Amino acid sequence: MADENKIKVTIDGKSVEVDPGTTILDAARQVGGDVVPPAMCYYSSLEGSGGKCRTCLVQVTKGSERDPRPMPKLVPSCSTAVMDGMEVSNKTSDRVLEARKGVVELLLINHPLDCPVCDQAGECHLQDLAFEHGVSQSRYDFKRREFDKVDIGEYIKLHMTRCILCYRCVYTANQLTENREHGVLKRGDAAEIGTFIEKNLKNDFIGNVIDVCPVGALTDKTFRFRSRVWYTKPMDAHRNCEKCSGKSVLWMVGDEVTRVTARKDEYGEVKEFICNDCRFDSKDVSKWTIEGPRKIKRHSVISANHYSKEIPKHTTLLNKA
Amino acid sequence: MSRKLLLENAHIEGINTYDVYRKNGGYRSVEKALKSMSPDDILEEVKKSGLRGRGGAGFPTGMKWSFLAKPDGVPRHLVCNADESEPGTFKDRYLMEKIPHLLIEGMIVSSFALGANQSYIYIRGEYMYVLQILEKAIKEAYDNGWLGKNIQGSGFDFDLAVTPGAGAYICGEETALIESLEGNRGNPRMKPPFPAVKGLWQRPTVVNNVETIAAVVPIVNDGGDEYAKIGIGRSTGTKLISASGNINKPGVYEIDLGLSVEEFIYGDDYCGGIKNGKKLKACVPGGSSVPILPHYLVCKTAEGNDRLMTYESLSEGGFETGSMLGSGGFIVYDEDQCIVRNTWNFARFYHHESCGQCSPCREGTGWMKKVLHNLEHGKGKQEDIDLLWDIQSKIEGNTICPLGDAAAWPVAAAIRHFREEFEWHVKEPSLSQEKNYGLVTEKQFETETA
Numbered sequence: 001m002a003d004e005n006k007i008k009v010t011i012d013g014k015s016v017e018v019d020p021g022t023t024i025l026d027a028a029r030q031v032g033g034d035v036v037p038p039a040m041c042y043y044s045s046l047e048g049s050g051g052k053c054r055t056c057l058v059q060v061t062k063g064s065e066r067d068p069r070p071m072p073k074l075v076p077s078c079s080t081a082v083m084d085g086m087e088v089s090n091k092t093s094d095r096v097l098e099a100r101k102g103v104v105e106l107l108l109i110n111h112p113l114d115c116p117v118c119d120q121a122g123e124c125h126l127q128d129l130a131f132e133h134g135v136s137q138s139r140y141d142f143k144r145r146e147f148d149k150v151d152i153g154e155y156i157k158l159h160m161t162r163c164i165l166c167y168r169c170v171y172t173a174n175q176l177t178e179n180r181e182h183g184v185l186k187r188g189d190a191a192e193i194g195t196f197i198e199k200n201l202k203n204d205f206i207g208n209v210i211d212v213c214p215v216g217a218l219t220d221k222t223f224r225f226r227s228r229v230w231y232t233k234p235m236d237a238h239r240n241c242e243k244c245s246g247k248s249v250l251w252m253v254g255d256e257v258t259r260v261t262a263r264k265d266e267y268g269e270v271k272e273f274i275c276n277d278c279r280f281d282s283k284d285v286s287k288w289t290i291e292g293p294r295k296i297k298r299h300s301v302i303s304a305n306h307y308s309k310e311i312p313k314h315t316t317l318l319n320k321a
Numbered sequence: 322m323s324r325k326l327l328l329e330n331a332h333i334e335g336i337n338t339y340d341v342y343r344k345n346g347g348y349r350s351v352e353k354a355l356k357s358m359s360p361d362d363i364l365e366e367v368k369k370s371g372l373r374g375r376g377g378a379g380f381p382t383g384m385k386w387s388f389l390a391k392p393d394g395v396p397r398h399l400v401c402n403a404d405e406s407e408p409g410t411f412k413d414r415y416l417m418e419k420i421p422h423l424l425i426e427g428m429i430v431s432s433f434a435l436g437a438n439q440s441y442i443y444i445r446g447e448y449m450y451v452l453q454i455l456e457k458a459i460k461e462a463y464d465n466g467w468l469g470k471n472i473q474g475s476g477f478d479f480d481l482a483v484t485p486g487a488g489a490y491i492c493g494e495e496t497a498l499i500e501s502l503e504g505n506r507g508n509p510r511m512k513p514p515f516p517a518v519k520g521l522w523q524r525p526t527v528v529n530n531v532e533t534i535a536a537v538v539p540i541v542n543d544g545g546d547e548y549a550k551i552g553i554g555r556s557t558g559t560k561l562i563s564a565s566g567n568i569n570k571p572g573v574y575e576i577d578l579g580l581s582v583e584e585f586i587y588g589d590d591y592c593g594g595i596k597n598g599k600k601l602k603a604c605v606p607g608g609s610s611v612p613i614l615p616h617y618l619v620c621k622t623a624e625g626n627d628r629l630m631t632y633e634s635l636s637e638g639g640f641e642t643g644s645m646l647g648s649g650g651f652i653v654y655d656e657d658q659c660i661v662r663n664t665w666n667f668a669r670f671y672h673h674e675s676c677g678q679c680s681p682c683r684e685g686t687g688w689m690k691k692v693l694h695n696l697e698h699g700k701g702k703q704e705d706i707d708l709l710w711d712i713q714s715k716i717e718g719n720t721i722c723p724l725g726d727a728a729a730w731p732v733a734a735a736i737r738h739f740r741e742e743f744e745w746h747v748k749e750p751s752l753s754q755e756k757n758y759g760l761v762t763e764k765q766f767e768t769e770t771a
Contacts, residue, residue: 051511052679054719073718079511102715106684139708142691165677184506184677187489189687191677 007084011035011058012092024077024088025056029267036267037090038100038129040107040214041166042078044269049171050078053164054103055129059096062087074099097133104133109140110189111215112161120216122229125268126164145189152182152195155207155221155280160192163217169193169209176273177203193217204243207279211262211270222280223251223259232258234294239287243275249294250285257283263294324551326539326559327532328575331419337454339461342422348467350541354430355475358541363434367537369545371557376402376493376530377608377648379632382537388517389435390525397525399437400502401428401534403444403451404486404493407608408670409650412561413531415573417444417451421458427534428481429467430541435527439480443498446488455483490674494722495528496520497676508678509722530648532561553579556631560646566653569593582606582628582635583620586653599655602760603739606635607647609667610727612734613660614644615761640734659757661746664735665693671728682725685716689732696743699750706743710736 006017009027012035018027026044028036037058042050050056056078060071065085074096077088090096108130115121147160165184170193173182185194210218232251239246251259260279262270282288335341342348354363368383389397401424405413417424424442432440444452459481462468470478484502486492492501496510499521520526536558540548549557556578565571568586570593576585585591586601595601604619605611622628623642628635636643654663672686689712695701696709709732717729736743742758 051721054680057719076511099715099719102711103680103719106688106715107680109684109688140688142688164680165683167678186677187491188672188675188677189683191683 007082009082009084009086009088011088012090018082020081022082024058024060024075024080024082024086025050027082028077028088028090035090037077038125038132039078039267040125040129040164041168043168043171043212045271046168046171046212047175049166049168051076053107053166055100055107055133057096057099057103059089059093060086061089061093100133101135104130105135105138105140107164108134108138110145111164112144112146114162118162118216119219119224119229120162120213123268124216125214147192151221153202153206155276156210157219157221157224158193159217159219161217162215163193164215165191165193166214168212168214169218172209172212173203173206176205176208182209204275204277205273207276208262208270208273210279211264211273214268220259220280222283226258227251227253234296236263236291236294237288238291239278239282239289241275241278244278245272246274246278247272248274248278248288250288250290252285255285257285257288324559324577325575326548326551327416327423327535327561328419328573331415336420337418337422337458339422339458339465342420343465347422348426350538351426351429351433351467352473354433354541355473355477360434360436363430363537363541366540366545367434370536370540370548371545371552371555372533372536372540372548373556373632374530375532375536375560375649377407377610377645379646382529382533385517385529386435386527388515389527390518391436392525395524396439397435397437398521398527399428399432399435399440399534400495400498400521400526400528401440401442401531402493402495402498402528403442403448403531404490404498405448405531405648406445406490406493406674407610407648407650408667409563409565409605409652410608410648411563411565412573412649414448414451415563416531416535416561417448418454421455422462423535423538424455424531425458425462425467425481427537429472429479431527431529431534431537432479432481433477434537437527438478439482441502441521442481442483443492443502444483444485445493446486449485452483452485459483489676490670491676491722491724494724497722498528499526506676508676509724511721551577551579553629553631554633556633556646560630560649562630562649562651564592564651564653566651567596567599567655567658568653569596576630578629578631580630581620582630585630585651586619592651592653595653595655597655599657600760601653602656602658603654603660605644605650605652605654605731606630607645608650609652609670610723610730611645611647612640612643612730613663613738614734615738618642618738640730641737644734656760657757659697660735660739660742660761661693661697661753664732665690665697667731668693668728671724675724675728679721679725681716682720682728685712685725686728688712689728693732696746699746699754701743701747701750703744703747705747706736706740 011028014031016031037056039056040053057074058077062068064083150158152158182195210220235250237250249261250257262274330336330345372382373379489507491497492507494509497507501507516526551558559575562574587594601616605613622637632646635646668690672690675682675686677683692705713729713732716725745758746753
C-alpha cells in the first residue's frame, strides 16, 4: 500500500514515490540510472547551491495531478520541487537534450580545454558532461577568457581560467567558516572567484573547496602535477582525527600516498568533509588504517576505451577512428 | 491630447517643494485613504482600475498585491523599483525629478493598503542627483507629518527610506534588487519562493515600479472606475512613454493607452514626426529588450489592424510580427540607421550587465556581442547569422531571470525582420563600412511569411 505522505512523480516513464518537498533531481537520483540529470553546480550538502549551471534542465510535461498543465519553460531539476502526479521528461525530451547541448557548448567556449595538463582530468565533471552531451567541434573562434593563477593559501591553487562559476566553493567557504573571505568578484563573463585582496584562506576545513570544485579550477598544491589520477589507486582509509571523522580516500602509487581526498558518492558529492590535517599533512601510510580498495564508477571520458557498447551515438568521430 | 494624471502639475514652478505640491492638491489621497478607507478598500479600487505593472511585464497590480502573504507578526514591505536602466527608458527619472512628492504620496497610500510600515525606494546608482531630490522631499514629508509615527493623527506609522544601487541593470530584476537592498551581491534569486512570500529579509514583499506606485494616487483620488474609463480593454489608464531616436520632439509623454502608434509618432502633440523629413525604418516600442519592429509593422499589425499603444495591440502577432509595450522606452529609427550596429550596441549592453550567475547568459551574451561586432565591422561570415540565431535560442528561456530573454529577443527580432541587411553586411563588407543599408522592403517580409 502506498504511503499516505509520499507523492508520486514519473521521470522518463519511471515512477517513484518521494517525500513532499523533494526536488526533481533528488527524485531522479532515487530512481537512479540514466534518468538522473547531470548537475554541475548543485551540491546536496551545500545550502543554497544549484540553479546556476542549467545543465540539469528538464521538461515538466504534466505539472501535477491537480493542475496537469505542462510548464512552459524548461525548469532546473535541482531547485524545482516535485508535485503529486508530476511527469518529467529528461532523456526522452529532445528539447531538453538540445538545451543541454547548448549549455555545454556555452560552458566550453571560455574553458581552456587544457585537459592534458589539468590535474582534474579523469575526474572532471565538465569533461564527462562534454563527452556525453557535447559536440566534437566548437563554433567559438574568439580568444578565450584568461586569468592568472593565484595561490589562495598554503595548499590551494586557484586557476580561474578553468572555472565555470558554479559557486560551490563559495558556499563551502561560507558555510564552513565564520568569516566571509571567499566570494565572487566582478560580474558577467568577467566574474571571478576571489578572496579578500588575495588573502589566504585559513580554516581547518578549507581544503574541501578542492573536492567540491567540478573542474580543475581549485587544485591541491601538494598533488599538482604529481600524477595523473588514473595512475593512482584509491584506497578507503581512516585515522583518528580530533577535527573530523578521518574517513578519507588515499590515492596511492605503490606505498606512497600521493593525495588524500574526502569520500565522494556516485554523483561526485562529499557527504563527510575532512580537515586539512588529514588532507594535506598526513601523507604517510603509517598514519592510516587501510580499509581496502575504493570502488570507483568508471564512467569518465578517460575510460572511454573500456566501453564496449555504450558509446553515445553523436560521438561519430570516435566511431570512425 | 491625452489627459494627464501623473504629469498634470509637472510644469508648475517649484512643484518639487512640499508647499507648492500641497497647494496643488498634493497628499489628498493620503488624507482620503487614512480617514475614510480601509486597506482592502484601496486594494479593491486598484483592482477595479485595471492598473498593470508599468515596469515592463504588465502584470495586474491589484492581483500582485493580493498575492502578498500576510502571516501574523511578520512585517511586510513595499519596495519601489526606481532602478530604471533599460536603454531607451527615462520616464521614472523625469517623474521623480519633477514631482518627487507624487512618488512619496503613492508610497504612503500603497504601503497603507499593503500593511507595510517600512518601505524602500531602490534607486539606480547613476541617478545620484535624483536621490538628493528624493531625500529632500522625504525630509519635507517627515517635517510636515506625512511620514513617521501616527501620520496625520491616523494611528498609521510609516517610514520611508531611499537607497541607491551601485549601477547595475540586473538590480532592476526584483529578486536581484532585494539582494542588493539587503547589502549582498545583486544576483537574482531562484523563484519560487516569490517575493510576495519571501522577499526582503525573507519577509513578504511587493516590488512595484515608480510609475505604478504614482498611478495609485489618482486611482485613490478619483476611484478605480474613473481610471478604468481611460484606455481600451485590459490596457487602462495613462502611460508614460520615453520617446527617443530620430523624432522631432523626443521626451517623456503621458498618453492614454489606446492612442494609435501612428498618431504618437507623427502627431504634433507627441513626437512630431521623423526628424529632417526622413522615412521611418524601424521602431522599438518598449525599451531595448523588446523585439524591434520594421516600418511596415509599426503603424499596422500583420492583420492590417491599426497598431495602438496598448499591451495587447503592440504584442499582436506574437514575436513573429509583434513586440511589447514593455517599459515604454519608445525608440524610433530613421532610414539612415543601421540595424546591425544597433543590435550590436544592445548586445554590448546586455553582455556588460549580465550578472554572470547562470551559464547561458554569462557566456552567451559575450559570444553574441563578439559575433555582432564582426558582422558590423565587415568581418562577418554568412554562417554567423545562423550562429547568432542559434545562440539566442540557447539563451532564451533557459536562464534564472529575464535578463537572458532580454538579451536574446532583440537579436532574434533583428535577424527575423532584417536578415537581408545582415546578409548585405556579409556580402558587401567594405560598402557596409561606408554607407547604411536603407529601408528594408515589405516584399521580403511577404516571401518570408508565405
